[in-house]
Amino acid sequence: MNDVAIEAEGLRKRYGDHQALAGIDLSVPAGTVMGVLGPNGAGKTTAVRILATLLAADEGRAVVAGYDVAKDPQKVRRQIGLAGQYAAVDELLTGRENLVLIGKLHRLGRKGAKARAEELLERFELVEAADRGVKTYSGGMRRRLDLAACLLAEPSVLFLDEPTTGLDLTSRMTLWKTVREQVTGGVTVLLTTQYLEEADHLADRIAVIDKGTVIAEGTPDDLKDKVGGERLEVTVAVRSELAEAARVLSKVAVGEPVVAEEDRRISATIDSGIDTIADAAVALREAGIGVADFAIRRPSLDDVFLSLTGHAGTPTEEKESEA
Amino acid sequence: MSGLAYDTMALTGRHMRHIARVPEKLIGVTVGPIVLVLVFGYLFGSAMQVPGVNYREYIMAGIFTQVMFSAVGTSAAGVSGDLHNGLVDRFRSLPMSRFAVLLGRTVSDLLMTSLSCVVMAVVGALIGWRAHNGVLQAAAGFALLLLLGFTMCWLGALLGLVIRSTEAVNSVAMLLMMPFIFLSNAFVPLNGLPRWLQVIAEWNPISSVVASCRHLWANQGLVTDNAFPTQHPVLVSCVTLGVALIVLVPLTARAYQRAAAR
Incomplete structure (x- = not known):
């Protein structure tokens, strides 16, 4: 065989x-x-x-x-x-x-x-x-x-x-x-x-x-190594504080955090572990930044695509799906 | 070859079970034709005159033929249904004969049309229809009807595979029925038609089958027309239906490969 x-x-x-x-x-x-x-x-x-x-x-x-x-x-x-x-x-x-x-x-x-x-x-x-x-x-x-x-x-x-x-x-x-x-x-x-x-x-x-x-x-x-570890996503309350928040988070993140202006959101790859998360939270509070949302996300398929191709997996209608 | 026969039988068994599960289907192939016989026999039978023959006897061949023709819609619906529910994909992933999928469909639909034939013959006999030339000639007429039915099953399978949509296939089958049935001698003699239309109607294979049955069953009345298909209806029916099958079967097999490979 x-x-x-x-x-x-x-x-x-x-x-x-x-x-x-x-x-x-x-x-x-x-x-x-x-x-x-x-x-x-x-x-x-x-x-x-x-x-x-x-x-x-x-x-x-x-x-x-x-x-x-x-x-x-x-x-x-x-x-x-x-x-x-x-x-x-x-x-x-x-x-x-x-x-x-x-x-x-x-x-x-x-x-x-x-x-x-x-x-x-x-x-x-x-x-x-x-x-x-x-x-x-x-x-x-x-x-x-x-x-x-x-x-x-x-x-x-x-x-x-x-x-x-x-x-x-x-x-x-x-x-x-x-x-x-x-x-x-x-x-x-x-x-x-x-x-x-x-x-x-x-x-x-x-x-x-x-x-x-x-x-x-x-x-x-x-594959997960390629995508990186967990992601910390922070949404700030006021847009003017976005830059400051990104600067604060870059200290705890692996690599540069990604800023989404429109959504007032910063996405940072972090080493897994409660300490990193706690550090990030403390750093934000000490900088006096108003946080609207603070979340930990595991890598999703979208992240895999984002990191592998640089574009999100855009769903397109394909003929095959109707057969 | 034995594999093809075995698979065809398995699939025919499947379709027979469908009939048992969906009584509407059984009603469609029994009650429908009965109604046709009664309506045409009594309603038209009392109003129409064809010289030399009782119209109620004359019209039976036409009704038989129309019911055979309606196998187009039945087969088409069955095939397109299988394309939609994914069963064709399953069949194609099995080490079975691919041709059996089509043969199983057409053979089962042929069995259903045979059932219609029996039912109609019985009801026809009850209201006075007879085949006057003996058992052999009567059987020959039915054999020809079944050949027509089988050809129509293949035509239906082809349409189902090409058109795919069950609704669209139904209307196409209806559309086809109009010219083939009504531009034939199924219900009226052709003598009254304008000459050019008469030629078309005479060469319509439906007309040949109808004329053959009338000839074989002695339900004909006077044949005044001496056009070739009217004079030799059995020969013309066998040749046209044979040629149609020779063309349709490989065409349908090819359409099956294509329709499924999407």
Whole structure:
């Protein structure tokens, strides 16, 4: 078996005059989780669709589970499970019928499909609802059914495209647990997300995508180091005191604080620790500066983008999101 | 090949379950056609005259054909529905036969139209319609109707994939129905039409199928017209429908690849 479960080289895809992918390189070792992070329209979904054989790349090469996605798509499909952005389940069938159908199409045979469906219904706590139409399911239940459907044939590579978008907390936890179980069992997972927190929780490595290219890749810690530590955000009561406040804060901050004139706000990267925060508060009080708001923020996806690209991750509508 | 058959059966099973879950669908393919038979049979039947034949018998072939044609809308709606709910993506990520998705759809819709045929034949028989040329000829007429139905299912699948929007697809199917059904001999003989319009109507494949059924069932009345399609309706129907299928099937398969790869 190959050590690398997903390997992509120079994937490019163009929709009309929109370059969705401008040369994506990815390498995911078997049995690990790769988090693909990026704003809407960055090309995450397009990349997943190419790797899952739904879409042909204009250029580049991708090997999934040892098979070339363009040359051997059918063999790739035997090895993968895909959960798209929306639960792809048949509303008119029951949960059980959905799973049995997918099982049959996976060529598990009637008996095999039924047995496997039963197993997964139990695992995803859908036994009680198994014989109800999916129409009556909640969003979380649909997602769970969707996830069960993509685990039917025990895939060795799992693609999850924004699996927790719009999910309630319980369903999100179930999903996270499932992903961890799968990885423990040797499955390779590629998941896209807009949430740094989620990638942080699940991913061994993170690739940040923007405008169709990978702009950073590394462990969650690598990325956070690039972004820097926590951020202190101070909003002053009177605009005239902004400069003075920035001068005071620069003494406790790492690097120069960033001043947002419009919002009367200063943003400073600080070493984590209660002492630094206390120092900052004391320094402001001693300088006699009126503080309207004083907050500590952890780095968000926006900060990652800001620090990696110098521009905020601007969400743009992309064709791929409607499909 | 066995894989294709297996997947097609699995998907046909899925569509049959849909019918069971949504009684409106079953009503649509049974009660709808019954109403047509009764309305046309009694209402028009009492007002219209076609020389040499009972109009109630004459019109049955037309009603059968119209119901076969309506398979366009059914298949189109089914295909565009699957595109929207993401199931097509799921199917495409499975190691299944891709063609089975289309074949499963058209075969199940064909089964539904066959059910309509049976229901209409029974109701037709109750109000006095008969196929006078024996069982074989009667069966040949139905086989031709089903060939038309199957072709219409593929046309519908193609439209559904190209147009995508379920609402738009419905109106397009209706729009198509107008010229094909009403510019044919389905409900009225063509003798009264201006010459140029008559030629168009005669070559309309719907007219050939209707004429074939009337010929095979001896519901025809007098044929005064000696245009080629009127004289050889079975031959013309088989050729036009065969050609249509040969063109439609690969075109639909290609549209499926494209529609899904977005």
